[in-house]
Amino acid sequence: MFEAGGLGTVVQRVQEDSKQNTGAAVGEDLKKPIGVSPEEYQEARRGARKVMFKKHNTIKELLGEFDVMDDGIVKRDSLQERLQSEVEVDIDELNSLMTVADPGKRGFIAAVNFLDKLYDLSNETEADAVLRRIYQATRQMPDENVFDEIRQKDADNDGNVEKQELKEALKKLKCNISETDLEKIFGSYGKLI
Secondary structure (H helix, E strand, C coil), rough: CCCCCCCHHHHHHHHHHHHHCCCCCCCCCCCCCCCCCHHHHHHCCCCCCCCHHHCCCHHHEEEEEEEECCCCCCEHHHHHHHHHHHHHCCHHHHHHHHHEEEEEEEEEEEEHHHHHHHHHHCCCCCHHHHHHHHHHCCCCCCCCHHHHHHHHHCCCCCCCCCCHHHHHHHHHHHCCCCCCHHHHHHHHHHEEE
8 A cells, every 4th residue: 555645646647647638530639738839749749750660569568668566657767768778769859758648747657648649649640641732732843942932921021930821822832722721730730930
């Protein structure tokens, strides 16, 4: 029996966290945990994709190695250290991935929750699919033409591309985009720089 506030409480809280926000259907954006910026969330997605690419066959075994009490809970720092040494992933991406997996910053992660997050974060979202379609439509054009056109539409010269600015630039490049698709991009990424 654990004292209040001890490991038993941590295990209970981590298990409660694993019941919440376990993911979305393929193609949907996940609900971003509170306190995670859109940029940090995108870093987490890049990190998850790298982990899945390098460790897709062994991630369950890796998590099992860190589940020393055989209760489905792994220590965040140990897992992060091991992934950093075995996967070529940027430290910011890995930190963001751990923040998304352990939103309460308790230091422990439910293994099943971590796997769910990895799979969900590594899936293509609707916004990713829209950006892929834009890329495919403009890939025959020289990169500088595409970027120059977008930069020219940045009316306030702040380096950020607003929805209407992107729509106008893509229209000029003969790549029409619907309001719904624009909402998917800006709803997921927040802004484009």
